[in-house]
Amino acid sequence: DAGVTQSPTHLIKTRGQQVTLRCSPKSGHDTVSWYQQALGQGPQFIFQYYEEEERQRGNFPDRFSGHQFPNYSSELNVNALLLGDSALYLCASSLDVNTGELFFGEGSRLTVL
Amino acid sequence: GNSVTQMEGPVTLSEEAFLTINCTYTATGYPSLFWYVQYPGEGLQLLLKATKADDKGSNKGFEATYRKETTSFHLEKGSVQVSDSAVYFCAHGGGSQGNLIFGKGTKLSVKP
Numbered sequence: 241d242a243g244v245t246q247s248p249t250h251l252i253k254t255r256g257q258q259v260t261l262r263c264s265p266k267s268g269h270d271t272v273s274w275y276q277q278a279l280g281q282g283p284q285f286i287f288q289y290y291e292e293e294e295r296q297r298g299n300f301p302d303r304f305s306g307h308q309f310p311n312y313s314s315e316l317n318v319n320a321l322l323l324g325d326s327a328l329y330l331c332a333s334s335l336d337v338n339t340g341e342l343f344f345g346e347g348s349r350l351t352v353l
Numbered sequence: 354g355n356s357v358t359q360m361e362g363p364v365t366l367s368e369e370a371f372l373t374i375n376c377t378y379t380a381t382g383y384p385s386l387f388w389y390v391q392y393p394g395e396g397l398q399l400l401l402k403a404t405k406a407d408d409k410g411s412n413k414g415f416e417a418t419y420r421k422e423t424t425s426f427h428l429e430k431g432s433v434q435v436s437d438s439a440v441y442f443c444a445h446g447g448g449s450q451g452n453l454i455f456g457k458g459t460k461l462s463v464k465p
Contacts, residue, residue: 282455344397
């Protein structure tokens, strides 16, 4: 049973560019959340998707957007990249929108130069 | 606002030593509380949880008790092993359980 898979694992972008990160949830999970983890910090909630809609959103600007597909996979898009967007982006899936029992992928490490 | 504060690391212990990692939180209401662990080269995984006051979560020899009066959820283990070396994150469900608020993490290193 595959867990949460994310791609790419590492990528480098320059300021002003756009990036798309991808996530496949654990089999049987229909809810996907995205977190940003800066170096030396805990993960910070970006948003959550369920039934192809954004259900909850954290304190992130509109440059951060997402999408969920009918097969429950998800994308995170970040526009107009800033140096401060450099971080590990974590995808987590769950069985329910209201559970804190999350299954995390290993993350996508984004470096903005 | 909602937040989680955990003791700063790194924490270095010898094998079989007793472990405590302190965690306190501020929250609206009484959210569920969690400990997640991140082993080297792996993704975050749930270690244990507690959903209401005085609940004790336990797993793999680790324990934590939901203390409403002190707003704490300290992680303990009686005898650590080298394989417990990891980064430990305390978290709570905030105002909505699907949106976890994490502490900064505490790195534990256990020496043989």
